[in-house]
Amino acid sequence: MKRPGIPNPDPAVFIKANLPISPVPSIPEIRLHMAGPASGLWRLAGRGEADPPPYWAYPWAGGAVLARHLLDQPETVAGRRVLDLGAGSGLVAIAAAKAGARAVTAVDIDANAIAAIGLNAAINRVNIVAWTADIIGEPPPATDLLVVGDLFYDPSFAPRVMAFLRRCQASGIEVLIGDPERAYLPQGELNRIATHAVADFGGGTGGGAVHAGVFALSGKAEGEIMPGGRAATA
Secondary structure (H helix, E strand, O other): OOOOOOOOOOHHHHHHHHOOEEEEOOEEEEEEEOOOOOOOHHHHHOOOOOOOOOHHHOOOHHHHHHHHHHHHOHHHOOOOEEEEEOOOOOHHHHHHHHOOOOEEEEEEOOHHHHHHHHHHHHHOOOOOEEEEOOOOOOOOOOOOEEEEEOOOOOOOHHHHHHHHHHHHHHOOOEEEEEEOOOOOOOHHHEEEEEEEEEEOOOOOOOOOEEEEEEEEEOOOOOOOEOOOOOEOOO
16 A cells, blocks of 8 residues: 655666666576665555565566576577566566567566566666556457466466466467466466476565476366367366
């Protein structure tokens, strides 16, 4: 909740002054502005000190595993249009650009995240188009590959994300999901294609290493009725 009477600082100025630039754990090829104990992020977000920090200020495992995968397998993105949904700090978008994507777009609902993405893209010398929007209720975007890092953390939000990803798949967009198997990841609808050990700031690990997966959507949604009346399972 925003604290009344306290103006929010300029996000780019605040991030430069309070979030030092560091290599990402497990992904030293990429450097980001990352929050530390003294960053005072509550001031930027207009919150109280005890409120949860914003997601974009830390490299979560779902984004880290996708970034690692794209850098290790550049053919996944080479020459393609890539959209990073819920982009946060821009880690996955930056990895896609470094791996040779033709064009990269980063979308997040937090305007402060968009400011961070612009700064982080400049640090890593890549071009990313970043904009603030909630697109999961919209038609599929114009892209070849949709990358989704760590968006299955909430029981009400996760089904909305999955419905959007299925619409994207139906329109011909490839979808890759990075996740450390959080509680609401619909694993029955996914195929694991890679696993990497990466640092994670979620799930109570405090930045400790976890084994996170890269997943593709299966061909059928869980519970979908197949010819003959039988329910499909992935």
